[in-house]
Amino acid sequence: MDATSHIAAARDAPVRRGRTHGVALRLLALGGSALAWLAMVAIVATVLILNARNSARDETGSAFQLANAFATLHLPTAFERRDMMAEAARIAAEIEAQRHLSAELRDARGQPVALALAPRLPPGQVPEWFAALIRPEPLHELIPIAQYPNVLGVLEIRTDPRDEIAEAWADFRLILPLLAAMALVAIGVTMAITALVLRRLGLLGAALDRMRAGDLDHPAPQTGLAELAVLTDGVNALAAHLAGERAENRRLQGRMLTLAEAERARIASDLHDGIGPQLFALQAAVGQAGRAAGSGRDPALAEALSAVSRHAQAIRQSARAAIDDLRLAPAEGASLAEMLQELLIEFAEIAPDTAITLDCPPDLPEPGEAGRIALYRFVRESVLNALRHAAPGAIRVSLAHEDHGIAARVADDGSGPTAPGSRAGLGQAGMRDRASALGGRYQPPRREGPWTLTECHLPCPPEQGSAR
Numbered sequence: 001m002d003a004t005s006h007i008a009a010a011r012d013a014p015v016r017r018g019r020t021h022g023v024a025l026r027l028l029a030l031g032g033s034a035l036a037w038l039a040m041v042a043i044v045a046t047v048l049i050l051n052a053r054n055s056a057r058d059e060t061g062s063a064f065q066l067a068n069a070f071a072t073l074h075l076p077t078a079f080e081r082r083d084m085m086a087e088a089a090r091i092a093a094e095i096e097a098q099r100h101l102s103a104e105l106r107d108a109r110g111q112p113v114a115l116a117l118a119p120r121l122p123p124g125q126v127p128e129w130f131a132a133l134i135r136p137e138p139l140h141e142l143i144p145i146a147q148y149p150n151v152l153g154v155l156e157i158r159t160d161p162r163d164e165i166a167e168a169w170a171d172f173r174l175i176l177p178l179l180a181a182m183a184l185v186a187i188g189v190t191m192a193i194t195a196l197v198l199r200r201l202g203l204l205g206a207a208l209d210r211m212r213a214g215d216l217d218h219p220a221p222q223t224g225l226a227e228l229a230v231l232t233d234g235v236n237a238l239a240a241h242l243a244g245e246r247a248e249n250r251r252l253q254g255r256m257l258t259l260a261e262a263e264r265a266r267i268a269s270d271l272h273d274g275i276g277p278q279l280f281a282l283q284a285a286v287g288q289a290g291r292a293a294g295s296g297r298d299p300a301l302a303e304a305l306s307a308v309s310r311h312a313q314a315i316r317q318s319a320r321a322a323i324d325d326l327r328l329a330p331a332e333g334a335s336l337a338e339m340l341q342e343l344l345i346e347f348a349e350i351a352p353d354t355a356i357t358l359d360c361p362p363d364l365p366e367p368g369e370a371g372r373i374a375l376y377r378f379v380r381e382s383v384l385n386a387l388r389h390a391a392p393g394a395i396r397v398s399l400a401h402e403d404h405g406i407a408a409r410v411a412d413d414g415s416g417p418t419a420p421g422s423r424a425g426l427g428q429a430g431m432r433d434r435a436s437a438l439g440g441r442y443q444p445p446r447r448e449g450p451w452t453l454t455e456c457h458l459p460c461p462p463e464q465g466s467a468r
């Protein structure tokens with residue numbers, strides 16, 4: 001049973017993205033800018049319409065007053081002997097030629113009198129809804145044309161705001177599309193800036209995801225935005241703090257493993273020094289009693305003492321096996337390669353029909369005291385499991401240097417690993433716990449072609465990364 005199987009580091013939980021809460025920033029920026037520009041367009045349109053309405057009222061009112069005064073001053077009096085209708089027609093033609101006004105001359109029978117008018121361009125087409133918004137209250141005045149004592153006709157002066165409305169519509173059609181184009185450009189710039197900020201936030205999010213996955217060696221990149229610089233520095237400071245805490249935890253866990261192995265060695269020494277002599281004395285006493293019983297010719301007693309002797313021998317062998325399992329390595333201070341070489345020699349003596357080989361490069365870095373213990377235990381447990389359960393003809397043990405660590409592999413050509421779904425033994429749990437405690441990983445036995453392969457990957461401490 002593995003005495004350190006209770007020591008396990010916190011395993012990295014899978015990163016799960018929960019349901020997104022709140023409103024997306026893109027949607028918020030788009031909706032906010034669109035609403036702001038819609039409000040601005042509505043305000044500008046309202047101001048334009050109100051200004052155009054006031055301008056049309058003022059312009060037509062002023063023109064109406066001037067035309068009324070002009071007609072009043074220039075029409076001959078009723079007592080003059082002049083062609084009153086001709087004068088009225090001339091005045092009506094002049095008023096009709098003015099902007100914002102219309103004039104009509106009718107005779108005594110109410111029939112319109114033709115006017116000599118200069119050609120004038122008609123006002124542009126304006127939608128009725130817009131004209132209704134701009135059109136002011138109409139003004140009109142009736143001026144009688146009389147020559148004493150007869151009334152010859154009547155001159156009617158009316159306001160005509162169509163020119164002013166057409167000008168306002170032309171301005172309206174020009175300003176609103178320009179304003180809409182500006183709104184689209186502004187919304188596009190807002191969305192571009194939002195996308196830039198989101199990309200920068202995505203970099204920070206990716207850095208946090210790497211931190212959750214256990215990668216603390218790659219700091220969050222600077223975003224180039226002053227407002228996010230403090231957040232970036234905070235994320236990097238957090239990563240550095242977590243890296244320091246993780247290193248300290250691994251150091252403490254390694255120390256715990258070392259102390260556990262020391263305790264295992266102490267227990268093995270106590271068993272050897274305490275139980276061993278007692279079992280030897282018990283077996284010697286049983287042997288002496290057996291010889292005495294044999295001389296007395298008591299078959300039942302001799303048979304009982306023989307059974308006691310066999311059980312004592314079995315207990316002694318079990319105690320020896322337990323002591324051997326608790327004892328760590330053949331030589332204190334030996335390198336990992338020397339420890340494994342001595343271990344495989346012992347296994348070769350136990351299983352002479354199995355070809356056991358070790359492939360270890362000479363420049364293999366040392367993984368530290370706790371790492372050497374973990375790798376030694378891994379190789380010992382893996383080889384022992386193969387010999388017990390797979391009956392292999394060959395076992396290959398190999399160690400290799402990988403990025404910032406060591407990979408240990410044990411392969412055998414036996415009958416294969418335990419069937420899937422069966423419960424893993426305490427030995428595998430202990431190997432997994434040791435690897436996790438030291439920041440590494442353990443891969444349980446799996447089948448690859450004719451070989452059953454199990455692996456253990458451990459990092460090397462930076463201060464002990466050089467070869468011995």
